[in-house]
Amino acid sequence: MELPVKQFQTRAEQAYLDLFNAAEQALPGAGNPWVADLRAKAIDAYAALGLPHRRVEAWKYTDLRSRLVEALPLSRATGRPLAPAELERALGGEIAALPAYRLVMLDGELRADLSDISELKAAGIELVSLTEALQKPPSWLKQSLGKINRQDRDPIVALNLALMSGGVGMRAAKGLTLDKPIHLIHLDAGADPVSVFTRNLVLLEEGASLTLLESYGSLGERDVQRNAVTEVQVGDKASLNHFKVQREAEEAFHLGTWLVKLGTDTRYHAFQFSTGAVLSRNQVYAAFAGEGSAFELSGALLMRRHQHCDTTLVIEHLVPRCSSRELFKAVLDNEARGVFQGKIIVSPGAQKTDGKQMVQALLLAEGAEFDSKPELEIFADDVVCGHGSTSGQIDEDLLFYLEARGIPEAEARALLIQAFVGEALEAIEHAELRDALSRASAEWLGVSYD
Amino acid sequence: MLEIKNLHVNVGGREILKGLDLELPKGQVHAIMGPNGSGKSTLAYVLAGKDDYEITAGTVTWNGQDLLALDPSERAAAGVFLAFQYPMEIPGVATITFLRTATNAVRKARGEPELSTPDFLRVLKEKAAELKIDMDMLKRPLNVGFSGGEKKRNEILQMALLDPSLCVLDETDSGLDIDAVRIVAEGVNALRSPERSMLVITHYQRLLDYIVPDRVHVLSDGRVARSGGPELALELERSGYAEFDEAAA
Numbered sequence: 001m002e003l004p005v006k007q008f009q010t011r012a013e014q015a016y017l018d019l020f021n022a023a024e025q026a027l028p029g030a031g032n033p034w035v036a037d038l039r040a041k042a043i044d045a046y047a048a049l050g051l052p053h054r055r056v057e058a059w060k061y062t063d064l065r066s067r068l069v070e071a072l073p074l075s076r077a078t079g080r081p082l083a084p085a086e087l088e089r090a091l092g093g094e095i096a097a098l099p100a101y102r103l104v105m106l107d108g109e110l111r112a113d114l115s116d117i118s119e120l121k122a123a124g125i126e127l128v129s130l131t132e133a134l135q136k137p138p139s140w141l142k143q144s145l146g147k148i149n150r151q152d153r154d155p156i157v158a159l160n161l162a163l164m165s166g167g168v169g170m171r172a173a174k175g176l177t178l179d180k181p182i183h184l185i186h187l188d189a190g191a192d193p194v195s196v197f198t199r200n201l202v203l204l205e206e207g208a209s210l211t212l213l214e215s216y217g218s219l220g221e222r223d224v225q226r227n228a229v230t231e232v233q234v235g236d237k238a239s240l241n242h243f244k245v246q247r248e249a250e251e252a253f254h255l256g257t258w259l260v261k262l263g264t265d266t267r268y269h270a271f272q273f274s275t276g277a278v279l280s281r282n283q284v285y286a287a288f289a290g291e292g293s294a295f296e297l298s299g300a301l302l303m304r305r306h307q308h309c310d311t312t313l314v315i316e317h318l319v320p321r322c323s324s325r326e327l328f329k330a331v332l333d334n335e336a337r338g339v340f341q342g343k344i345i346v347s348p349g350a351q352k353t354d355g356k357q358m359v360q361a362l363l364l365a366e367g368a369e370f371d372s373k374p375e376l377e378i379f380a381d382d383v384v385c386g387h388g389s390t391s392g393q394i395d396e397d398l399l400f401y402l403e404a405r406g407i408p409e410a411e412a413r414a415l416l417i418q419a420f421v422g423e424a425l426e427a428i429e430h431a432e433l434r435d436a437l438s439r440a441s442a443e444w445l446g447v448s449y450d
Numbered sequence: 451m452l453e454i455k456n457l458h459v460n461v462g463g464r465e466i467l468k469g470l471d472l473e474l475p476k477g478q479v480h481a482i483m484g485p486n487g488s489g490k491s492t493l494a495y496v497l498a499g500k501d502d503y504e505i506t507a508g509t510v511t512w513n514g515q516d517l518l519a520l521d522p523s524e525r526a527a528a529g530v531f532l533a534f535q536y537p538m539e540i541p542g543v544a545t546i547t548f549l550r551t552a553t554n555a556v557r558k559a560r561g562e563p564e565l566s567t568p569d570f571l572r573v574l575k576e577k578a579a580e581l582k583i584d585m586d587m588l589k590r591p592l593n594v595g596f597s598g599g600e601k602k603r604n605e606i607l608q609m610a611l612l613d614p615s616l617c618v619l620d621e622t623d624s625g626l627d628i629d630a631v632r633i634v635a636e637g638v639n640a641l642r643s644p645e646r647s648m649l650v651i652t653h654y655q656r657l658l659d660y661i662v663p664d665r666v667h668v669l670s671d672g673r674v675a676r677s678g679g680p681e682l683a684l685e686l687e688r689s690g691y692a693e694f695d696e697a698a699a
Contacts, residue, residue, distance in 0.1 A: 167561060204578045293662055382563055396501065398537060400500050400501070400522060401534065401537070401538040401540075402540075402552075403499075403521065403522035403523045403524075403526075404498045404499070404500075404525075404526060404531075404532050404534075405523075405552035405555075405556075405608060405612065406523050406527055406552050406556035406559060406612060407552055407555045408521075408523045409521065409553065411551075412523075415543060416540070416543075418542070418543070419540055419541065419542030419543040419591075420541070420542060421542075422542035423541055423542045426542075
């Protein structure tokens with residue numbers, strides 16, 4: 001039994017409470033009792049839990065309390081212009097140029113002047129910025145915001161709910177499909193050090209089908225603490241391709257959470273690609289609420305120097321006949337550290353569950369570290385569940401084979417690393433994005449093709 | 451001309467090659483035969499430059515150039531090509547990508563212009579057809595799921611693309627049925643030229659029915675124990691390696 005955290009709060013822990021108390025009346029939706037209630041309950045949940053630290057099992061390898069030494073001031077709308085070249089630099093040219101309905105958020109503020117809002121609405125998506133929604137919430141948003149899966153057990157998610165000040169809410173009506181992906185671009189504006197709390201809500205009604213890309217980048221190099229939550233509800237027979245590309249500046253802290261709830265006979269395919277931030281945590285809490293659904297989540301992370309990247313998944317099989325697949329690849333150089341925690345919970349009665357998880361790390365230097373913690377909690381007896389985890393170095397025999405064919409050592413190493421990452425990228429069905437991420441990996445390795 | 455003089459090589463602290471001497475003139479094909487453990491594959495790896503082979507004495511020169519001073523990729527650029535006994539499988543690298551990367555790396559190192567994708571594909575299609583290799587196979591990850599015969603044909607395809615002057619074929623016939631041996635041997639024979647030397651390493655005489663060597667050398671206990679014309683291979687086929695095993699013991 002742990003002592004209540006309040007008794008030994010650190011400066012940063014207290015600072016977030018202070019930040020909330022000071023900002024409460026200025027945050028979007030202030031004066032709206034529904035919002036006030038959401039925020040108040042959330043800050044209470046945060047206060048009870050405190051900043052997570054290594055004695056909290058779910059944060060064993062990412063001691064946020066010791067890493068977050070201060071709470072940076074909340075971001076404010078800047079209205080700064082954005083040149084196309086800046087966007088390309090922040091996201092990589094090919095990701096920036098990906099044909100999509102773009103929604104650009106600068107320091108959390110949805111920028112109508114940079115976004116395809118009217119096009120997206122014309123295509124049939126109901127769309128509202130979070131700031132608008134907190135003042136005048138559409139009923140669909142009010143019913144779901146802050147309610148996808150349980151959110152009061154994770155202090156980071158609770159803190160986000162208390163301090164959320166930007167993001168978008170969107171809903172795809174029954175049977176809706178779009179001709180191209182929706183690209184949610186999250187950029188920090190690169191001026192003063194700030195913390196940015198964004199929250200997106202994405203609802204797919206029955207039979208709808210969407211491709212959603214979330215990208216995260218920095219326009220400058222400065223301290224930024226990002227806490228980004230996306231709540232997703234996939235209705236019966238609906239299908240979502242959900243991608244995340246995180247390439248923020250190397251000073252950034254990135255805490256990202258996806259809360260995913262799947263209905264009956266849904267299909268959810270996701271991929272997360274990370275090369276940025278000094279400390280990042282990608283959390284995914286997914287729950288099957290209806291039978292016959294298929295969940296697939298893959299990812300690749302490439303880290304160097306003192307970067308730390310934590311992927312933590314909790315997949316809850318609450319009902320029978322659902323499948324979940326995870327494949328993650330980590331490439332770690334210098335003193336970089338990768339963490340993978342994957343928990344699959346199979347509830348009593350969730351028979352015929354099929355869950356498989358694989359995580360592989362490639363360590364390029366002595367100082368690199370990878371920690372992997374798969375957890376299966378199975379309370380049903382007719383299930384197939386498995387997990388695997390490997391960690392190793394570049395295979396010298398493969399390297400020799402390439403070198404013997406005239407490929408210089410550095411290039412041969414890069415090719416093998418590319419191949420390692422490529423196995424995960426193969427899970428991406430969207431060809432343009434797959435190619436873009438393949439090139440982003442090459443770029444990370446310092447290889448230029450063509 | 452390949453000149454190997456008094457070559458001593460340790461692997462894992464154990465001496466495998468114990469003073470090997472060999473001369474392979476330009477344009478000739480020599481076979482290296484010998485019992486298991488006589489050092490055949492060690493010789494192949496040492497020529498290609500694999501790590502973990504400690505050269506304690508001797509010299510290896512190729513056209514007067516000190517081969518042992520070069521990295522494996524530099525040796526490839528200098529014209530050395532090793533056809534592997536066990537070609538490596540690399541998931542995640544398309545065979546075509548690998549072939550093009552290797553071809554252009556070697557061309558670049560030799561000061562030749564790199565091939566554009568269309569030019570490379572044209573050359574590749576032509577050479578693949580000669581070896582009866584399906585282009586669809588080349589879209590698959592390198593050697594992954596290839597049959598033994600496909601892997602070896604892929605080795606010979608690489609040989610054809612990289613245009614080497616010294617080919618070392620390490621047990622290229624191992625694990626192949628007779629039809630596959632014939633296809634591979636035809637591919638090798640097509641590459642025979644007055645400008646190209648070949649060292650064909652094999653345990654069995656069978657391959658030499660198809661690739662007829664100018665000279666045959668028998669390796670035993672890390673040295674060349676006997677050399678002769680192609681008839682030596684036939685003699686070994688009848689008598690086996692017993693006399694050499696005894697010599698080693």
